[in-house]
Amino acid sequence: xxxxxxxxxxxxxxxxxxxxxxxxxxxxxxxxxxxxxxxxxxxxxxxxxxxxxxxxxxxxxxxxxxxxxxxxxxxxxxxxxxxxxxxxxxxxxxxxxxxxxxxxxxxxxxxxxxxxxxxxxxxxxxxxxxxxxxxxxxxxxxxxxxxxxxxxxxxxxxxxxxxxxxxxxxxxxxxxxxxxxxxxxxxxxxxxxxxxxxxxxxxxxxxxxxxxxxxxxxxxxxxxxxxxxxxxxxxxxxxxxxxxxxxxxxxxxxxxxxxxxxxxxxxxxxxxxxxxxxxxxxxxxxxxxxxxxxxxxxxxxx
Amino acid sequence: xxxxxxxxxxxxxxxxxxxxxxxxxxxxxxxxxxxxxxxxxxxxxxxxxxxxxxxxxxxxxxxxxxxxxxxxxxxxxxxxxxxxxxxxxxxxxxxxxxxxxxxxxxxxxxxxxxxxxxxxxxxxxxxxxxxxxxxxxxxxxxxxxxxxxxxxxxxxxxxxxxxxxxxxxxxxxxxxxxxxxxxxxxxxxxxxxxxxxxxxxxxxxxxxxxxxxxxxxxxxxxxxxxxxxxxxxxxxxxxxxxxxxxxxxxxxxxxxxxxxxxxxxxxxxxxxxxxxxxxxxxxxxxxxxxxxxxxxxxxxxxxxxxxxxxxx
Numbered sequence: 001x002x003x004x005x006x007x008x009x010x011x012x013x014x015x016x017x018x019x020x021x022x023x024x025x026x027x028x029x030x031x032x033x034x035x036x037x038x039x040x041x042x043x044x045x046x047x048x049x050x051x052x053x054x055x056x057x058x059x060x061x062x063x064x065x066x067x068x069x070x071x072x073x074x075x076x077x078x079x080x081x082x083x084x085x086x087x088x089x090x091x092x093x094x095x096x097x098x099x100x101x102x103x104x105x106x107x108x109x110x111x112x113x114x115x116x117x118x119x120x121x122x123x124x125x126x127x128x129x130x131x132x133x134x135x136x137x138x139x140x141x142x143x144x145x146x147x148x149x150x151x152x153x154x155x156x157x158x159x160x161x162x163x164x165x166x167x168x169x170x171x172x173x174x175x176x177x178x179x180x181x182x183x184x185x186x187x188x189x190x191x192x193x194x195x196x197x198x199x200x201x202x203x204x205x206x207x208x209x210x211x212x213x214x215x216x217x218x219x220x221x222x223x224x225x226x227x228x229x230x231x232x233x234x235x236x237x238x239x240x241x242x243x244x245x246x247x248x249x250x251x252x253x254x255x256x257x258x259x260x261x262x263x264x265x266x267x268x269x270x271x272x273x274x275x276x277x278x279x280x281x282x283x284x285x286x287x288x289x290x291x292x293x294x295x296x297x298x299x300x301x302x
Numbered sequence: 303x304x305x306x307x308x309x310x311x312x313x314x315x316x317x318x319x320x321x322x323x324x325x326x327x328x329x330x331x332x333x334x335x336x337x338x339x340x341x342x343x344x345x346x347x348x349x350x351x352x353x354x355x356x357x358x359x360x361x362x363x364x365x366x367x368x369x370x371x372x373x374x375x376x377x378x379x380x381x382x383x384x385x386x387x388x389x390x391x392x393x394x395x396x397x398x399x400x401x402x403x404x405x406x407x408x409x410x411x412x413x414x415x416x417x418x419x420x421x422x423x424x425x426x427x428x429x430x431x432x433x434x435x436x437x438x439x440x441x442x443x444x445x446x447x448x449x450x451x452x453x454x455x456x457x458x459x460x461x462x463x464x465x466x467x468x469x470x471x472x473x474x475x476x477x478x479x480x481x482x483x484x485x486x487x488x489x490x491x492x493x494x495x496x497x498x499x500x501x502x503x504x505x506x507x508x509x510x511x512x513x514x515x516x517x518x519x520x521x522x523x524x525x526x527x528x529x530x531x532x533x534x535x536x537x538x539x540x541x542x543x544x545x546x547x548x549x550x551x552x553x554x555x556x557x558x559x560x561x562x563x564x565x566x567x568x569x570x571x572x573x574x575x576x577x578x579x580x581x582x583x584x585x586x587x588x589x590x591x592x593x594x595x596x597x598x599x600x601x602x603x604x605x606x607x608x609x610x611x612x613x614x
Contacts, residue, residue, distance in 0.1 A: 016510035019413050030418070113326070120319075128320070139335065143536070144339055149345060153341065154337065169330065173327060175331065229428045232430070236545065239569070253549070256435070272436070273436040280428055280430065
């Protein structure tokens with residue numbers, strides 16, 4: 001169907017009351033969202049004096065500047081202790097590195113162990129597998145509140161605080177909702193490939209890593225991306241567990257609420273927000289079909 | 303015989319593979335789920351006191367629980383926090399949940415601009431909450447205030463700190479970014495409904511509203527129950543983004559929720575492990591809330607599943 005026919009069909013079609021109402025609400029919602037982001041991006045390029053004169057629009061000449069981004073790169077910092085007992089600033093470049101290490105490592109550990117445990121329980125039936133499967137179901141259903149103090153205390157006792165490897169250890173977990181998705185996928189996979197491989201002398205490790213795992217690679221990638229984005233954006237866990245290795249999100253939290261230096265102007269804070277938002281948004285735009293498609297079209301099913 | 307031997311060898315190597323792969327996550331689970339929750343219970347019966355830099359711990363029996371009871375009877379903070387927590391729960395159940403279901407149905411039916419709406423609704427869930435807070439706070443306090451001033455002559459300064467106004471922008475933010483999280487789950491649940499059933503209803507002349515109420519809702523009922531249970535079970539941890547807006551300890555008392563109060567107790571109590579004085583009371587709060595919330599959510603789940611509509 002060509003464009004004009006589509007357009008004609010669109011306007012000739014009878015719209016239901018529900019469709020009109022929801023469309024109106026969603027249009028208002030979308031416009032509000034777009035206005036918010038457009039305003040933020042515009043403000044991030046505005047001089048502070050122009051912003052003080054008019055906070056809504058760009059209506060003064062010479063209002064455009066990159067200074068806010070320079071302020072972010074030169075001034076957004078967090079103080080961390082050094083081995084010598086002093087303090088040193090951590091700037092945005094180092095925060096980027098910590099964000100990558102934190103988000104990448106934690107996302108990989110959690111996705112890999114969730115997938116692996118799901119594979120084991122789905123394919124190696126027995127009492128142990130049933131117990132592990134029940135553990136996941138129970139921990140997902142049972143709400144446990146207020147264990148943060150205890151987690152922090154234990155992590156401190158085990159020397160996992162302010163330690164990137166410690167963060168990875170904390171994420172070697174499997175009791176999350178993605179376990180069920182991986183479980184459904186592995187349970188529905190044909191076992192014939194594995195049986196052929198066993199006949200050819202392959203070990204269980206080979207079957208998992210070279211046959212079954214690649215078959216689940218798309219879902220693995222999607223879940224990894226979702227975990228990565230969630231850890232990239234997380235500032236509360238680094239605030240409690242990783243203060244000496246501040247991530248970008250934690251740096252942004254400090255810059256917004258606790259930085260009173262000359263760099264931390266309102267426009268620079270918005271520019272800092274744009275700096276954190278752009279990489280994740282770029283990842284989302286690049287992988288949006290993978291992120292949204294895989295979970296809606298297959299992953300959660302079953 | 304040889305085949306039997308080979309099968310048992312394969313079974314044994316399967317067992318070795320199984321335990322090699324699950325042992326690490328199982329040990330992690332034992333320490334950081336079982337151990338942590340056991341330690342949390344123990345902490346609730348202890349106290350830590352800071353005597354000029356030296357932390358002294360002691361068993362105090364039910365003293366922490368008595369403190370909570372005392373706080374409940376005397377302090378307005380706790381009652382306000384509970385009231386606000388229930389306000390946000392009501393917003394979750396009465397506004398966010400039904401709206402997300404409707405949005406998901408709209409997108410599923412591929413109505414006008416549905417692909418754009420799908421991306422725009424989902425996008426906030428991938429953006430750092432601090433970014434959203436910085437943008438929203440600046441927009442409301444500066445840009446919207448300017449518009450209000452120009453149109454009404456009233457200047458609202460620091461609206462997030464004014465008792466009269468703070469609830470409104472906080473609620474708008476909570477609703478605006480509350481749809482994102484679950485939209486894909488509803489979309490997936492709706493896409494599992496038989497298309498022939500929906501088509502038959504349309505041919506029979508049923509309106510979209512009727513189809514939504516009489517076919518879609520009963521078909522996604524189990525998903526709704528699960529998400530409702532998650533909302534209720536999160537009442538002890540729902541911070542309603544207050545920590546992102548105000549940081550530790552700075553949220554005005556009239557705006558606080560139970561989740562913020564609990565997190566704040568730990569966040570302000572020496573996160574380097576050198577001053578755990580608030581850990582016991584935080585753990586006691588956690589225990590009390592778990593004892594109330596866990597049976598309520600489990601019973602609610604059971605009742606809703608037993609007496610809810612069937613897909614047939």
